[in-house]
Amino acid sequence: MLLGVPEVTPRFVGIDVLGTGCRVDASVSVMRYGERSDVLCLADEVSLYANTRLVLGDVVADPCVGIRIGARTIVNVGAYLSGEGGLEIGADVLIGPHAKLLSAGHAIDEGDWIIARNRITRARIVVEDGAWIGAGAIVLEGVRIGRGAVVAAGALVRQDVPAGMVAAGMPARVLRARRLEGLVDPVGAAPAASRRSWRRWLGRG
DSSP: OOOOOOOSSSSTTTOOOEEOEEETTOOOOOOSSSSSSSSEEEEETOOEEETTTTEEEEEEOOOOOOOEEEOOEEEEEEEEOSSSSSSOOOOOOOOOOOEEEEOOEOOOSSSSSGGGGSSSOOOOOOETTTEOOTTEEOOTOOEEEEEOOOOEEEETOOOOOTTTTETTTTTEEEEEOOOOTOOOOOOTOOOHHHHHHHHHHHHHH
């Protein structure tokens, strides 16, 4: 085994579906309650590195709630993935060390002065194919990270990042489109909805 690279793992306690060739470090932890057996699913060749934390908590009956990770995605050391509100990670995604994807939180403007007594808020996070979430980045509930988008290290993401864009900062702002070889106009290459988003972020109308 290469130093730090998990062994191929045929089964892992707490993971409902484990595709072929997955590598899950022995230090990965899963927090979950309830009897559902369809809430934590890994496609083929997913890698979860040391001290990754997968949190499902008291998941509700909504079929969208849970954690689903696409083929060949790599989750680096110390990442925290919350599926309480639903977390869908596509194929070929890179999740950097100590990144946090938080699909649940607490209401702060209603109910009790003590935050822990207020209702839990939940909203699904989607990370589309080929995206990269940098080291230490935080993605909050309800956010969609588009296909091939980049979230810089240490960013705090509170709103969607369109496909092919680079976002950075606290709070994160979209800075520019990725420069891809052979792709002269990345705006023209995107679907119509994404083109509008890109033009808005880039100040192009």
